Each structure stands twice: as C-alpha cells, then as structure tokens.
Amino acid sequence: MPRIINFSAGPSILPQTVFEQASQAVLNLNNSGLSILEISHRSSYFEPILHEAGQLVRDLLGLTDEFEVLFLSGGASTQFFMTVMNLLPEGQKAAYVDTGVWSSKAINEAKILGSIDVIASSKDANYNYIPKGYKIASDYAYLHLTSNNTIYGTQYQSFPESPIPIVCDMSSDIFSKPIEPHRFGLIYGGAQKNLGPAGVTLVIVRKDMLGKVNKTLPTMLRYETHIQNESMYNTPPVFPIYVSMLTLRWLRDLGGLTAMQKINERKAKYLYDVIDAIPFYLGHSVPEDRSRMNVTFNLEDNSLSKEFQAFCEEAGCDGLKGHKSVGGFRASIYNAMPEEGVKVLAEVMKEFALKHA
Numbered sequence: 247m248p249r250i251i252n253f254s255a256g257p258s259i260l261p262q263t264v265f266e267q268a269s270q271a272v273l274n275l276n277n278s279g280l281s282i283l284e285i286s287h288r289s290s291y292f293e294p295i296l297h298e299a300g301q302l303v304r305d306l307l308g309l310t311d312e313f314e315v316l317f318l319s320g321g322a323s324t325q326f327f328m329t330v331m332n333l334l335p336e337g338q339k340a341a342y343v344d345t346g347v348w349s350s351k352a353i354n355e356a357k358i359l360g361s362i363d364v365i366a367s368s369k370d371a372n373y374n375y376i377p378k379g380y381k382i383a384s385d386y387a388y389l390h391l392t393s394n395n396t397i398y399g400t401q402y403q404s405f406p407e408s409p410i411p412i413v414c415d416m417s418s419d420i421f422s423k424p425i426e427p428h429r430f431g432l433i434y435g436g437a438q439k440n441l442g443p444a445g446v447t448l449v450i451v452r453k454d455m456l457g458k459v460n461k462t463l464p465t466m467l468r469y470e471t472h473i474q475n476e477s478m479y480n481t482p483p484v485f486p487i488y489v490s491m492l493t494l495r496w497l498r499d500l501g502g503l504t505a506m507q508k509i510n511e512r513k514a515k516y517l518y519d520v521i522d523a524i525p526f527y528l529g530h531s532v533p534e535d536r537s538r539m540n541v542t543f544n545l546e547d548n549s550l551s552k553e554f555q556a557f558c559e560e561a562g563c564d565g566l567k568g569h570k571s572v573g574g575f576r577a578s579i580y581n582a583m584p585e586e587g588v589k590v591l592a593e594v595m596k597e598f599a600l601k602h603a
C-alpha cells in the first residue's frame with residue numbers, strides 16, 4: 247500500500263529510509279541480537295550513537311567548540327523556563343519578540359521566573375508577519391525569538407542585528423537551512439518537527455552564557471548538569487536520539503543544509519505559486535515572511551472547507567487541517583517531505599479550484 251502523504255505539523259513525516267532503518271534496529275540493532283529499545287544507555291551500543299548524533303549536529307550547523315550540544319527531555323516547552331532559570335541573572339531583564347502562540351508561551355513562562363520586556367509583537371494582525379525595525383537595548387541579558395511560527399506559517403528570513411545573544415526556539419525549522427551560529431547564545435527545539443520522533447529536545451548552548459545566575463537550581467534543570475554528564479545524567483530518550491541520528495545522517499548524505507535549503511525553497515514555491523495565482527486561496531502570512539516549513543492558507547469561500555479536505559484526503563494528502571487560531575489549512579513541508587508529495591498537493595489545489603471556478 248502506498249504511504250499517505252503526511253502534511254502533519256508535528257509529530258511529522260521522517261525520511262522513509264529512516265523509518266526502515268529504525269524499524270530494523272527495533273528488531274536487531276547492528277546485528278547485536280538486541281533491540282535498540284532494550285539496550286542500556288550506558289552500554290557500548292549506545293555511546294557511539296549519542297556521540298555520532300552530537301557530532302552530526304556540530305558538523306551540519308558548523309558549531310565551534312564554544313557550543314555544547316545536549317539531548318534533553320521535556321520538549322521545547324521545558325526550555326521556555328529552563329532558559330530563563332539558567333540565563334537570566336537577578337536584577338537583569340531579557341527581551342522577547344511575540345510572534346505567536348509558541349513565543350507567547352515562552353513569554354508567560356519567563357514572566358513567572360524573571361523580568362522581561364516584550365519589545366515587539368505581531369499580535370495586531372493575528373501574527374501574519376514578523377516584526378522588524380525595533381530597537382534592541384544592549385543591557386538585556388538576551389533576546390528571545392521563535393525562528394519559525396509553526397501555527398501561522400511565518401519565518402524569519404534573516405535575524406535582526408542584535409547587540410545581545412539571541413536565544414531561539416527553532417523547533418520547526420532547525421536543520422532546514424544554514425544558520426550563523428555565532429549570532430546565538432542558545433538554540434532549542436523539540437525533535438518532532440524536523441529531526442526525529444517526539445521525546446527528545448535538542449539544546450545548543452554557548453558556554454559563556456552560563457554561570458551568571460547565582461541561584462541554586464534543581465539538578466535536572468541546570469544546563470551544567472547535562473554538560474558535565476554528556477546528556478546522561480538521567481536516562482536519555484535512547485530511541486528518539488537514535489532516530490534523530492539516522493535523520494541527521496540522511497541530511498548529511500543529501501548534501502547538508504545548503505542542499506536542503508534549496509530543496510525546501512523549491513517545495514515551498516510550488517504551493518505559494520498556487521496561492522498567488524489562484525484568488526480562491528488566501529495565504530495567511532504576508533509574502534515576505536512566508537515560512538518554507540508551514541504553508542498556511544484559507545479558502546476564499548469557507549463553506550467549501552470540508553469538501554476541500556475530503557478532496558485532499560482522496561488524493562492521499564493528510565494532516566492539512568489548520569490550527570484553530572488561524573483556521574483554514576496548513577501544509578507542513580518539513581525536510582523529509584519529498585518534492586513529489588508537495589507537487590501532488592499543488593495539483594490537487596489547482597484541480598479543486600478549477601472544479602469550483
């Protein structure tokens with residue numbers, strides 16, 4: 247049976263070869279006679295996996311030794327407060343930009359623990375753009391941004407010139423294109439959008455960001471704990487790390503982030519071209535801030551929504567229902583979505599519009 251074309255926002259599609267390799271490892275990891283699900287995280291089986299995953303993260307993103315790479319639990323949502331606890335010294339403030347639900351959640355957590363200013367927001371237009379041109383004072387401890395707004399389909403095409411380190415939630419576009427690591431003090435992301443299965447959170451932290459907070463934190467909530475113990479203070483999510491490592495290998499083998507970016511730009515263009523050519527479809531994001539990962543749109547005639555969804559499903563396209571805060575539809579076209587899959591959706595959209603012209 248052919249696979250469904252999965253446009254789900256997360257957990258989401260992974261490369262087919264990764265599914266195959268991962269399922270083999272569940273039965274027999276590298277001919278060890280053991281399942282990846284039953285090995286000790288302290289065994290000689292897991293150690294090279296964790297090491298390779300970390301090295302691939304470094305190689306793909308071009309990280310220097312100033313950065314530590316951690317594989318943690320708790321999702322991006324735990325990083326909303328762990329960043330504040332570890333990076334915001336008492337008596338100092340942090341700056342936040344509000345670009346939607348996820349950044350608002352980060353802001354709410356930060357307010358519980360410290361003092362912050364929201365220095366820009368696109369709430370006034372239901373987050374259909376990325377704020378620009380705001381001033382960033384140099385006395386903030388850091389600037390928190392959300393690089394890709396999964397729900398609204400907006401994405402930073404470039405990051406603001408910031409006099410302070412950027413702390414960035416990259417959950418839904420990490421590894422989709424090259425970044426300039428030196429602009430960031432900390433990068434975090436749940437794996438389940440563009441890296442692997444749910445259950446592991448990637449955290450990349452520049453060492454000089456740490457050691458500025460005097461308060462004693464619970465052991466599990468200190469980045470230093472995880473750095474000293476190489477992500478093995480407690481049992482790490484072994485299987486999600488393994489699958490993430492497979493995905494990173496796949497990414498390396500197709501040419502790394504520059505190659506991936508080109509593919510992602512082509513994929514997004516198929517859909518935005520349809521949205522721009524056919525007034526029947528209304529894109530949510532302003533054109534200059536459009537996401538290459540989540541393409542959000544409404545139908546001009548909302549009463550056709552159910553029929554459109556059924557039409558897509560009949561063509562094998564699944565997971566297109568938009569988030570409730572935007573409505574309409576969202577095609578999530580992460581790294582692993584094949585170009586062919588996006589072309590099918592673009593054709594389906596054209597056909598449906600013709601049918602109702």
Ligand SMILES: *Cc1c(COP(=O)(O)O)cnc(C)c1O
Pocket residue numbers: 256320321322323324348392394395396415416417418435436437439
């Ligand atoms: C999905 C998502 C989150 C939430 O991640 P969890 O791992 O479920 O906590 C946070 N930020 C962004 C940008 C997301 O897309």
